[in-house]
Amino acid sequence: MIKNTIEAWHKIVEARDAAGLDNILADNVVFHSPVVHTPQTGKPITTLYLTAALHVLNNDTFKYLREVISGDNAVLEFQTVIDGISINGVDMISWDKDGKIIDFKVMIRPLKAINLVHKMMGEMLQKIK
Amino acid sequence: MIKNTIEAWHKIVEARDAAGLDNILADNVVFHSPVVHTPQTGKPITTLYLTAALHVLNNDTFKYLREVISGDNAVLEFQTVIDGISINGVDMISWDKDGKIIDFKVMIRPLKAINLVHKMMGEMLQKIK
DSSP: OHHHHHHHHHHHHHHTOGGGHHHHEEEEEEEEOSSOSSOEESHHHHHHHHHHHHHHHOSTTOEEEEEEEETTEEEEEEEEEETTEEEEEEEEEEEOTTSOEEEEEEEEESHHHHHHHHHHHHHHHHHHO | OHHHHHHHHHHHHHHTOGGGHHHHEEEEEEEEOSSOSSOEESHHHHHHHHHHHHHHHOSTTOEEEEEEEETTEEEEEEEEEETTEEEEEEEEEEEOTTSOEEEEEEEEESHHHHHHHHHHHHHHHHHHO
16 A cells, blocks of 8 residues: 555656645645745645645656655655756655555755755745645 | 664664764765765764764754664654754664664754754864864
8 A cells, every 4th residue: 555655656756747646645634844844734735835846846857766665654765956956855755544645744955955945946836826 | 783773873862972973883984964965974074973963953852753764774753942943854874784874864854943953063063073
């Protein structure tokens, strides 16, 4: 079940197509941004943030590095380059007993990258809202 | 072996005592800071950074949350509060066949936290160098 969810996530990322999110997110999913402390609760807002992230981060240089999965948790490390700046981050994903994602947290390094993503996510959220 | 290394790391963190690092770090260990892109290579510089991090992050509010371990990789999620600012981060640890740590990467969220840690780590590194 877990494997299916992560596979579905990878397909969404590869296709850069947010439509598949509806199937893998739980209704009460919580999203934790790399920039802001306050969690965002619910499927609509989480879908909005993940859709924006797919647009911002997922260019031709985007690739996953380490994948650490155990119990109900996966940590997927990614790397991408935007405007010549290397962006290294993790998707931290937890799921419920039905394999639906209930928690999605993103962290990014280094500082230059988080500042760039902050700026680009803000612009993208305005565009797709 | 892996379990022993992670247990030893937890003991170092609990005791806030960097002396134990010598036993668990490989000579060619690489440290990746949450702030700077360029990796730091070798035991002396990694010991310096981890010692500074123990001093900066590890107050009475410090605790580990999720622990995701698989294969040769562990991701330890932590949380702490400094000056009223919530700091959430991960230690991403890889080890060699002898159970020595060869790669130690730290990511921190949110942006406010990374800026605070950046400032405090700079001051601490000056102090302990």
